[in-house]
Amino acid sequence: MTAQLYCFGESGNSYKAALTMTLAGYDWTPRYVDFFGGETRTPEYRALNVMGEAPVLVEGDTVLSQSGAIQLHVVKATGKLGGAAGEEEEVMRWILWDNHKLSSQAGMTRFLMNFLPEDKRPAEVIAFMQGRLKAAYATLNAHLESRDCIVGSDVTIADTACCGYLYYPEPFGFDRKDWPHIDRWLDRIAGLPGWKHPYDMMPGSPADRAPKA
Numbered sequence: 001m002t003a004q005l006y007c008f009g010e011s012g013n014s015y016k017a018a019l020t021m022t023l024a025g026y027d028w029t030p031r032y033v034d035f036f037g038g039e040t041r042t043p044e045y046r047a048l049n050v051m052g053e054a055p056v057l058v059e060g061d062t063v064l065s066q067s068g069a070i071q072l073h074v075v076k077a078t079g080k081l082g083g084a085a086g087e088e089e090e091v092m093r094w095i096l097w098d099n100h101k102l103s104s105q106a107g108m109t110r111f112l113m114n115f116l117p118e119d120k121r122p123a124e125v126i127a128f129m130q131g132r133l134k135a136a137y138a139t140l141n142a143h144l145e146s147r148d149c150i151v152g153s154d155v156t157i158a159d160t161a162c163c164g165y166l167y168y169p170e171p172f173g174f175d176r177k178d179w180p181h182i183d184r185w186l187d188r189i190a191g192l193p194g195w196k197h198p199y200d201m202m203p204g205s206p207a208d209r210a211p212k213a
Contacts, residue, residue, distance in 0.1 A: 003028040003059035005070075006048070008035050008204035010115075012107055012165035014055040015198040016067040017074075020160045022194045022201065024080040031058075032203040036115075067164070068095050071157040083156040090151045094158035102136045105129055106165040110172035114206070130173035137179050144181035148188055155189060163189055167197055170206070 005021065005028050007014035014033075021028045033039050033054045040052045049056045049065045057064040057073065064070055075082035083091045109129040112121055140162060143150065150158040166174060166186055176183040189195060199205040 001027070001060055003057055004031045005029070005202075006031045006033050006054050006056040006058065007202045008033045008054060009199045009202040010168075010204055010206065011035065011054050011202075012103055012110075012168065012198070013053075013067040014202060015167075016103075016161050016164040017055045017057065017070040018198075018201050019163075019195070020071045020074050020081060020157055022196070023155065023160065023192055024074050024078040025194075026074050026078055028057075030202050035204075036209060068099060068157075068161065071095070071161065075157060081155065081157050081160065083152050083154070083158075087152050087156070091156050091158045094150050095161045097139075098158075098162045098164070102133070102140065102162060103164050105133050105136065106172060106174065109133060110165065110168065110170055113172050114170040133173055137174065137182065141179040141181045144185045148185065150185075155192065159185075159189060 003021070003026065005014070005018055007018060007030050009015075011033075018028070018030065020026075033045075035054060039045055040049075040054060046052055048058070048063065051065055053065060055065070055067055055070060057070045062073075064073055071081075074080075082088065109126060112126050112129070140150075149155050150162060163186060165172075166176075166182070167190075176186065
């Protein structure tokens with residue numbers, strides 16, 4: 001059975017799930033969520049996911065939200081990307097770190113800087129968030145200095161979690177050239193069979209909402 005992933009290209013959290021499924025060889029297809037059109041706030045969507053967020057995995061009777069939970073589901077189903085025996089807790093440690101310290105803040109900062117009207121972008125909040133993000137980038141960059149993957153010797157869902165927002169082109173205070181070990185790590189993930197940029201892997205991009213000439 002082909003799973004449906006309710007997702008949209010601008011969502012780094014959706015990308016974590018989509019990239020994990022793709023690299024693990026999980027059978028899935030995207031179902032576009034019109035986030036900017038308000039779909040996640042509709043009663044129909046809330047009936048699917050009371051949290052009103054994307055991504056959501058729908059497969060038969062299974063309905064699962066939150067990217068980390070979907071990633072764990074894929075690991076259990078395929079036996080891939082979970083790390084070697086004994087590495088499970090370290091993988092989870094980095095997923096939780098990403099959710100709290102990196103992706104949540106990168107996602108918010110990117111939204112404030114790029115998807116709000118220019119006159120409503122809170123400069124002081126953005127500066128504060130960028131400061132916190134710089135500390136997170138420094139943590140990840142230092143960790144990757146002497147390793148190719150976040151945990152162990154192979155790519156795991158710790159990698160597909162932490163990279164979720166770092167391929168996006170919109171400015172939010174992250175420049176790969178400033179973080180050489182992160183840059184090398186992102187190149188390694190992008191070299192894996194099946195990898196695609198989020199705007200190529202899932203429907204939806206800022207270009208779709210650009211004013212027509």
